[in-house]
Amino acid sequence: MIKRTPMVAGNWKMNGSRSLVESFVNTLNDRPFNGLDVVVCPPVGYLSFFVAECFSVGGQDISDQDNGAHTGDISGEILTELGASYVIVGHSERRENHGESNELVAKKALKALDNNLIPIICVGESLKVREDNKVNEFVGKQLAAVFDTLSSEQLSRCIIAYEPIWAIGTGKTASPEQAQEVHAFIRQTLADNDKSLAEKTRVLYGGSVKPDNASQLFAQPDIDGGLIGGASLKTEDFIAICQAAI
Ligand code: PEP
Helix, strand or coil: CCCCCCEEEEECCCCCCHHHHHHHHHHHHCCCCCCCEEEEECCHHHHHHHHHCCCEEEECCCCCCCCCCCCCCCCHHHHHHCCCCEEEECCHHHHHHCCCCHHHHHHHHHHHHHCCCEEEEEECCCHHHHHCCCHHHHHHHHHHHHHHHCCHHHHCCCEEEECCHHHCCCCCCCCHHHHHHHHHHHHHHHHHHCHHHHHHCCEEECCCCCHHHHHHHHCCCCCCEEEECHHHHCHHHHHHHHHHHC
């Protein structure tokens, strides 16, 4: 059994300020986390401040194009030059607000890999899908688009994040059992493609993770850490969540 290094990634979304970056960096620098990969995904303009302090950083989105007339988009090459090592793709807010399809998300994951960025590929269902008992079917389709586009070798460089939409920013966390059930499905889907992929791939949980629910979620066998939104903007909460992942 391969031991997967746990990971906690903070998604600041379109939040933060220069002063928050400074206090965050100063506080986290005093608390190194051995045996845990900690990544911050701030708005792109703040990446360099984190990189200067040797933090691992990621973008929140990437264009599926290399360059050109794509106002407001950001390329893999620019993210890499700014010092990013990771990039979130297919966050539900991108899927909803920008109409990103499963196929586009898969292309973005490929573009990330082409630029030596590790994609954190987000999947997850709406409340309606859950109430209709179609979670596996829905998440399965999201994953299928990725499997159709990436080779096993490319998939082995990806991270998956299960983020039920109804739990993002709502304060309604999936119970550890609900989350584990979908994580086990994701791992089985990976295994159906390639057994070693399933053992190696980190599958993070995201959706209202807080200091008081993190330990129980991270204790589940198929949950390898978290993608944290709101709580990643509160330094002490983020630290407590990181501690829960070790
Ligand atoms: C997210 O934005 O990816 C997220 C999980 O947000 P929150 O933790 O606030 O639910």
